[in-house]
Amino acid sequence: MTTSLPRTMRAVIAEGGGGPDVLRVIEREVPSPGAGEILVRVDAAGINRPDVIQRVGDYPPPPGAPDVLGLEIAGTVVARGPGAERFATGAPVMALVPGGGYAEFCLVHEDNALPVPDGLSMVEAGAIPETYFTVWTNVFDRGRLRAGETLLVHGGTSGIGTTAIQLAKAFGATVIATAGSEEKCEACLRLGADRAVNYRSEDFVAAVKAHTARKGADLILDMVGGSYIARNYDAAAIEGRIVQIAFLESAKVEVDFRKLMLKRLWHTGSTLRPRSVGEKAEIARALADHVVPLLAQGRCKPVIDTVLPLEKVREAHERMESSAHVGKIVLRM
Structure with missing residues (x-):
């Protein structure tokens, strides 16, 4: 040396x-x-x-x-x-x-x-590195996001969220982001999000349905887990994909998996380290x-x-x- x-x-x-x-x-x-x-x-x-x-x-x-x-x-x-x-x-x-x-x-x-x-x-x-490696492998590799599709990203003002918004927009997707305040929602919109949802005052499932003409999100990037898992199934489009990257709430929940079958959903997850x-x-x-x-x-x-x-x-x-x-x-x- x-x-x-x-x-x-x-x-x-x-x-x-x-x-x-x-x-x-x-x-x-x-x-x-x-x-x-x-x-x-x-x-x-x-x-x-x-x-x-x-x-x-x-x-x-x-x-x-x-x-x-x-x-x-x-x-x-x-x-x-x-x-x-x-x-x-x-x-x-x-x-x-x-x-x-x-x-x-x-x-x-x-x-x-x-x-x-x-x-x-x-x-x-x-x-x-950490955020871009994570977003690329989960949104574009595992999640297979394509131009013209809708991405729902939870935690839109986190390092992961801000990266996912920008990259998804750069590759031609529509982006809906959730955040915990009006100020944070404004930050998501400035980064290019098409819709920002204040999860403290709005139901993100209803917001996603309204923004997509009832279709739902093609891909959901979730770091919350817990109560969001069942709601993600509601917010997802037919044959939608959900990629789990963390559990800020809980990793153990009770979920009605019939929605997984009826919508033909794909729920996966990964770690990077x-x-x-x-x-x-x-x-x-x-x-x-x-x-x-x-x-x-x-x-x-x-x-x-x-x-x-x-x-x-x-x-x-x-x-x-x-x-x-x-x-x-x-x-x-």
């Missing part, structure tokens, strides 16, 4: 499960890249809901992943392991990682990294082909809510848990 690099770095771990107060900024040795890996000097790291779940103690890192939190980064390549040749030393990259993002240096498998598009800041690049390097590399290649050009052209862009220094990681998690944010919360090293 390059001798000019420091021996230690600052990094964030959770000491036991609990609230934001269990987060600690500690010193760790700077890791050395192995075969196919690059070492990135981190400029920015996105905060994601799985980070919060890991901190609480309900989402342990997959085998081999570091206990340092953080699933997405942007920064500069400072060292390369054996066989790593895709990115030169000094190249700006953004990357999906299985852990280790809340740190001054982070190991990345080169196949899970992408070049930072021209015109994007490092803060913006650090807010891209446990997937192999090779599986994530396939998603990265699809993003490079279909999405990075949109980012470079400014046709879609990460929405940044808050930027905080690493030392204020507890405050970052508090804002995430408050659900007051619109878009991404980012740590700056």
Whole structure:
């Protein structure tokens, strides 16, 4: 490894499960890249809901992943392991990682990294990988969203939601988004949503039916679960698809599955973090082909809510848990 690099770095771990107060900024040795890996000097790291779940103690890192939190980064390549040749030393990259993002240096498998598009800041690049990988694989790969179809996305002002709205519109879909306030609904509309539903004052099922001339949504991206599952079945079109990516309410509910049969619905779900390097590399290649050009052209862009220094990681998690944010919360090293 390059001798000019420091021996230690600052990094964030959770000491036991609990609230934001269990987060600690500690010193760790700077890791050395192995075969196919690059070492990135981190400029920015996105905060994601799985980070919060890991901190609480309900989402342990997959085998081999570091206990340092953080699933997405942007920064500069400072060292390369054996066989790593895709990115030169000094190249700006953004990357999906299985852990280790809340740190001054982070190991990345080169196949899970992408070049930072021209015109994007490092803060913006650090807010891209986790949400864009997630949206692409669930909305366009598993969910098979096509131009002319209607997407219902719950949590429209979350990092996932803001990304899904922009990408779905860029590829020619109609978008209906749910959010928890009039201000958040306005934010969804500014991002391109055709209809925004305040779930505190409106029934999203009725709103979807009204907006689609009673047809319903062709695809529903849901991170709520719980009581939304049965209502999603009501809101879905005949042969509609529902993709589950989280359970902010509950993962255990009682549902009348006759609706699944009568409407010929397709209800699936997925997680991203446990997937192999090779599986994530396939998603990265699809993003490079279909999405990075949109980012470079400014046709879609990460929405940044808050930027905080690493030392204020507890405050970052508090804002995430408050659900007051619109878009991404980012740590700056």
